[in-house]
Amino acid sequence: MASSSSSSTSGGPIARGSRRRRLVLKLSQKDTLQALFQQNPYPGIATRERLARELGIAESRVQVWFQNQRRRRLKQSRSPSANMRQDGEGAPGEARRKRTAISPSQTRILVQAFTRDRFPGIAAREELARQTGIPEPRIQIWFQNRRARHPQQRARGPGNAPSPGAAADAGAHPALPGTASILEEFVEATGIPDTQAPSPGAAADSEIWFQNRRARHPQQSARGPGNVRARGPGGASATTAPAPEDRRAPPAVHSTSPPLGPSQTQESMPPLAAAAPLGAPTFWVPGTASGVCVGQPLMFFVIQPSPMALQPSEKPPPPPQVAVPWAACSPADTAPWQPGPGAILPPLQPETHIRRRPESPVAEGTAPLLEPQPHPPSLPRSTSLLDELLAATGILETQAPSPEPGADAGVHPALPDPPSFLDELLEATGLGSSQAPSPGAAADAGAHPALPGTPSFLGQLLEATDIAASQAPSLGPYADAGAHLALPGSPSLQDELLAVTCIPGSPGPSLGSSPVIPGYHPALPGSPSLLEEIMAASSIQDTPWSSPRAAADEEGVEAILEAPLREEDYQALLDMLPGSPGPRA
DNA sequence: CATCTAACTTAATCAACCA
DNA sequence: TGGTTGATTAAGTTAGATG
Numbered sequence A: 001m002a003s004s005s006s007s008s009t010s011g012g013p014i015a016r017g018s019r020r021r022r023l024v025l026k027l028s029q030k031d032t033l034q035a036l037f038q039q040n041p042y043p044g045i046a047t048r049e050r051l052a053r054e055l056g057i058a059e060s061r062v063q064v065w066f067q068n069q070r071r072r073r074l075k076q077s078r079s080p081s082a083n084m085r086q087d088g089e090g091a092p093g094e095a096r097r098k099r100t101a102i103s104p105s106q107t108r109i110l111v112q113a114f115t116r117d118r119f120p121g122i123a124a125r126e127e128l129a130r131q132t133g134i135p136e137p138r139i140q141i142w143f144q145n146r147r148a149r150h151p152q153q154r155a156r157g158p159g160n161a162p163s164p165g166a167a168a169d170a171g172a173h174p175a176l177p178g179t180a181s182i183l184e185e186f187v188e189a190t191g192i193p194d195t196q197a198p199s200p201g202a203a204a205d206s207e208i209w210f211q212n213r214r215a216r217h218p219q220q221s222a223r224g225p226g227n228v229r230a231r232g233p234g235g236a237s238a239t240t241a242p243a244p245e246d247r248r249a250p251p252a253v254h255s256t257s258p259p260l261g262p263s264q265t266q267e268s269m270p271p272l273a274a275a276a277p278l279g280a281p282t283f284w285v286p287g288t289a290s291g292v293c294v295g296q297p298l299m300f301f302v303i304q305p306s307p308m309a310l311q312p313s314e315k316p317p318p319p320p321q322v323a324v325p326w327a328a329c330s331p332a333d334t335a336p337w338q339p340g341p342g343a344i345l346p347p348l349q350p351e352t353h354i355r356r357r358p359e360s361p362v363a364e365g366t367a368p369l370l371e372p373q374p375h376p377p378s379l380p381r382s383t384s385l386l387d388e389l390l391a392a393t394g395i396l397e398t399q400a401p402s403p404e405p406g407a408d409a410g411v412h413p414a415l416p417d418p419p420s421f422l423d424e425l426l427e428a429t430g431l432g433s434s435q436a437p438s439p440g441a442a443a444d445a446g447a448h449p450a451l452p453g454t455p456s457f458l459g460q461l462l463e464a465t466d467i468a469a470s471q472a473p474s475l476g477p478y479a480d481a482g483a484h485l486a487l488p489g490s491p492s493l494q495d496e497l498l499a500v501t502c503i504p505g506s507p508g509p510s511l512g513s514s515p516v517i518p519g520y521h522p523a524l525p526g527s528p529s530l531l532e533e534i535m536a537a538s539s540i541q542d543t544p545w546s547s548p549r550a551a552a553d554e555e556g557v558e559a560i561l562e563a564p565l566r567e568e569d570y571q572a573l574l575d576m577l578p579g580s581p582g583p584r585a
Numbered sequence B: 001c002a003t004c005t006a007a008c009t010t011a012a013t014c015a016a017c018c019a
Numbered sequence C: 001t002g003g004t005t006g007a008t009t010a011a012g013t014t015a016g017a018t019g
Helices: A027-039 A045-055 A059-076 A104-116 A122-132 A136-149 A182-189 A201-216 A252-256 A384-393 A420-429 A439-444 A457-470 A493-501 A530-538 A567-576
Strands: A283-286 A562-565
Touching: A027 A045, A027 A059, A045 A059, A059 A136, A104 A122, A104 A136, A122 A136
Parallel strands: none
Antiparallel strands: A283 A562
């Protein structure tokens, strides 16, 4: 199986632009997923991120995999008894992803795109991701929510099929109650975000519809963490037969949203401060192949996708797989599924404000982001008018460098990450995919997990950079977003390293001292990766799992392993930047 | 070509934030 | 406290990868 494409998405023909390239998981990856699934079919963000890093795939892919897996299992075992998730207990202790703050200007961009195309394909989403600096998966969710709440015209059937005309529809508005009014669109188009639009009018329409709807559907559900179980069967859709249609054409956003051209995008990059929210606590350094930095919007380097980079290279670069020790990274390190109460964030303060974004805000890569993502917490989420005015005028809001409070304190990722994660897992399960029928597993056996010798960090970087040339390194965890960061003219190694570390022109710190990971490095030889541990323990040993496909994937960028950057380090980086407004004020 | 399964969609909810 | 809206889940569909 996994043979050919080694792990990645196929490079094949896909309509680029419409759907994301299908990811082909390797056996070893599946085994790992399977093992975790048995332990906890409902992993929280921390666990998903870990897994993603370990597997070299984007967190969003992990999430989808779990979704599909749950579904499959359910079907299979159709035992209504709910074996799964008893809810209540079980897994629910893990935190969910922190809410992503979307600024007004980002909203504006999204809204514009939405009016043009309610069902943007992967290419369009990625483009939006680049423009806004919001991870592609978040964009996808945004569209999902938006469609649900702004039922424009006809509903489309259950499937994904976009209605015919879909694209067209953007403009059309039926007058469904829920439909956004023309006015609304006008407003939106003009740059005023509806959401926060003060104007009661327009936006209101749809909101009203939504309210009604809500009223009509009182939430019955019960409680419980997560909605899960509560809902009855069904729901599903129903109706409508969609006509499968081709999905959209050109990425709308692109074409039409000139104003936001990447280059000049709006806010021309807000100074880091904004950009990196301060809070940004976690930013990941890539450990691998592609990985490159950042969780913060990287605005530092603009990389353009070189043609080369985009090419699906046939030969995937050797996968640099790196194992990232969980280490500090995720907040939740503690037992993931164990309800541990504090497990998740460092008790630190929370970022209440800034949410540390779990994922890289950045678009992966590429682009200059426009907005720093979330507004600084302190700022009132939207300054609304001002913001709007600025946005409208093209002045773009730069965001105030907000003094971030504490920077987010939260930040700290540094939880020591116990290897226990794995240990517990293994012990608990015995791992193996016992239940998993997966034929694969067995097959794999044999090989080894990974890391042959676990290359040094530097080595990995080198590899990564190498690869970078042909592939896109991924930036954030979400890498999927696609950023391709291609390093343009093949910069020197040093440059690349700098880029990787997110330090732009700075005199790069040597790796050793690299600010990036001072404390921990992703690839510390000594720390085994989750997968590795699992494999070893379970004896699943699998094939040399090489590469994360990520590297290979063009689009991709998948996230790759990243290591978190400590706040201090982050600050240091900020300091190094020329215009950086001071770090936390 | 059939099967498996990643990717997506809608709908319903939960939950963080803000006024 | 309620409204808005991001995140998650279930259920169903579409379509790429494989045998």
